Amino acid sequence: MFIQVCGAAREVTGSCYLVQVESTVFLVDCGMHQGGDREEALNFERFAFDPEELDFVLLTHAHIDHSGRLPRLVKQGFSGPIYATSATCDLVEIMLLDSAYIQEMEAEWQTRKARRAGRRGVDPLYTEEDARNTIPFLTPVDYRTRFEPSPGVSVLFRDAGHILGSAFLGLRLEERGEAVEVLFSGDVGQPDQPIIRDPEVVDHTDFLIMESTYGDRLHRSDGEPENELAGILQEARRTGGNVIIPAFAVGRTQELLYFLRDIFIKRGFSMPVYVDSPLASRATEVFRRHHEAFDEEAGKIVDEAGGIFDFPELHYTASADESRALNEKKGIVIISASGMADAGRIRHHLKHNLWRPEAHVVIVGFQAQGTLGRRLLDGAGTVRIFGDEIAVKAHIHDITGLSAHADQGQLLAWASHFRPPRLVILTHGEPEAATTLKRLLEERLRFTVAVAARNEVFDLGRAPRKRAEGRPSRGQ
Numbered sequence: 001m002f003i004q005v006c007g008a009a010r011e012v013t014g015s016c017y018l019v020q021v022e023s024t025v026f027l028v029d030c031g032m033h034q035g036g037d038r039e040e041a042l043n044f045e046r047f048a049f050d051p052e053e054l055d056f057v058l059l060t061h062a063h064i065d066h067s068g069r070l071p072r073l074v075k076q077g078f079s080g081p082i083y084a085t086s087a088t089c090d091l092v093e094i095m096l097l098d099s100a101y102i103q104e105m106e107a108e109w110q111t112r113k114a115r116r117a118g119r120r121g122v123d124p125l126y127t128e129e130d131a132r133n134t135i136p137f138l139t140p141v142d143y144r145t146r147f148e149p150s151p152g153v154s155v156l157f158r159d160a161g162h163i164l165g166s167a168f169l170g171l172r173l174e175e176r177g178e179a180v181e182v183l184f185s186g187d188v189g190q191p192d193q194p195i196i197r198d199p200e201v202v203d204h205t206d207f208l209i210m211e212s213t214y215g216d217r218l219h220r221s222d223g224e225p226e227n228e229l230a231g232i233l234q235e236a237r238r239t240g241g242n243v244i245i246p247a248f249a250v251g252r253t254q255e256l257l258y259f260l261r262d263i264f265i266k267r268g269f270s271m272p273v274y275v276d277s278p279l280a281s282r283a284t285e286v287f288r289r290h291h292e293a294f295d296e297e298a299g300k301i302v303d304e305a306g307g308i309f310d311f312p313e314l315h316y317t318a319s320a321d322e323s324r325a326l327n328e329k330k331g332i333v334i335i336s337a338s339g340m341a342d343a344g345r346i347r348h349h350l351k352h353n354l355w356r357p358e359a360h361v362v363i364v365g366f367q368a369q370g371t372l373g374r375r376l377l378d379g380a381g382t383v384r385i386f387g388d389e390i391a392v393k394a395h396i397h398d399i400t401g402l403s404a405h406a407d408q409g410q411l412l413a414w415a416s417h418f419r420p421p422r423l424v425i426l427t428h429g430e431p432e433a434a435t436t437l438k439r440l441l442e443e444r445l446r447f448t449v450a451v452a453a454r455n456e457v458f459d460l461g462r463a464p465r466k467r468a469e470g471r472p473s474r475g476q
């Protein structure tokens with residue numbers, strides 16, 4: 001039995017693991033590489049395995065860097081169940097359709113460009129039809145209920161506290177009388193996030209495949225995110241400026257709405273709030289349907305007030321015209337995607353507001369290198385948006401306390417509950433983050449730790465040794 005790390009190796013995107021035990025072969029996650037042209041080109045590469053050979057897929061959560069290549073997998077012959085929590089299944093459905101739409105638009109644009117240059121057009125990574133063909137394979141499973149997708153493999157989904165429906169996957173694998181426990185952390189959430197439950201404490205596993213996004217950083221902890229946000233809103237209301245928030249459509253947007261409701265109710269004022277992202281609007285509907293994944297506090301609000309996102313001046317824009325009309329308004333809050341401001345409607349709003357000294361831009365999530373969001377965080381004086389040079393005069397705020405990811409201290413705290421595993425395999429982090437976390441896990445917890453390289457194979461048998469790159473043949 002072995003695990004091959006097919007993505008998210010010394011990088012934060014492209015999560016995908018191949019697991020083989022006896023004659024069963026399956027994947028944990030099948031995510032998209034994101035960030036820049038180099039990363040996106042990886043999505044078009046051949047899988048390191050034959051999709052037709054896979055028996056099933058286990059999905060930790062709905063984020064596209066964990067689920068985004070599923071339609072390509074299905075298109076290339078995979079036809080087994082894709083197990084995920086029921087909230088994840090519903091979120092994946094809307095996210096894959098959205099992703100397919102983006103892929104088709106991107107390919108259309110590239111094709112026009114190529115034809116003008118006398119070259120052949122390009123095919124999208126996958127189409128809306130491919131995404132629709134993937135949906136029937138989604139198979140909901142419950143949290144905390146062990147099941148056996150095939151003989152010799154049993155799986156337990158536990159709360160990861162990262163986004164709605166997110167899970168740690170506790171696997172028990174059996175081969176020739178030898179049993180091994182493997183825990184995939186997926187993305188480890190930050191404790192005390194609103195709406196969802198905290199990451200569960202787990203105390204033993206033989207192999208721990210663990211994310212390291214914030215392995216070298218702590219979230220800022222001066223001030224509560226909700227108070228910071230309230231301060232910014234009050235200032236914007238005083239000066240009539242707009243508050244522009246680039247936010248991931250799934251998770252962060254709903255968290256912001258939850259805070260905004262709380263701020264307006266507690267502090268007795270309100271501002272018009274516009275959710276300008278069709279995906280965010282659909283995701284909010286999914287949240288409304290999945291009370292079973294809420295924490296106690298959110299559950300109580302549902303019982304007492306009906307909805308956790310309901311407040312008077314909340315609007316959802318649908319059409320591009322409605323989105324454009326927001327340019328004429330003053331003193332409003334706009335929540336729009338993408339979360340790193342490298343695509344989507346948020347770029348229009350930034351173009352119309354960044355140069356205004358009375359405007360506020362609030363960064364509320366991880367910003368990868370090379371993205372517009374990261375340049376703003378790093379203090380750029382001017383940026384280019386749609387070919388125009390835009391002066392940055394707006395106030396740029398950084399509320400990293402809102403991260404869906406555990407920071408360095410929280411990752412260490414979560415890991416400290418384990419009896420030393422046989423091996424910890426670090427993934428899902430830039431090299432600096434992963435190596436820093438490796439050093440700390442070794443020094444403070446005396447764990448044996450490896451930072452995975454892409455396509456590296458880890459043997460799970462007794463006396464584990466790392467194999468050279470390349471996949472052992474089936475049945476080995």
Ligand SMILES: [Zn+2]
Nearest residue numbers: 061063162187
């Ligand atoms: Zn995630």
Ligand SMILES: [Zn+2]
Nearest residue numbers: 063065066187
């Ligand atoms: Zn992730």
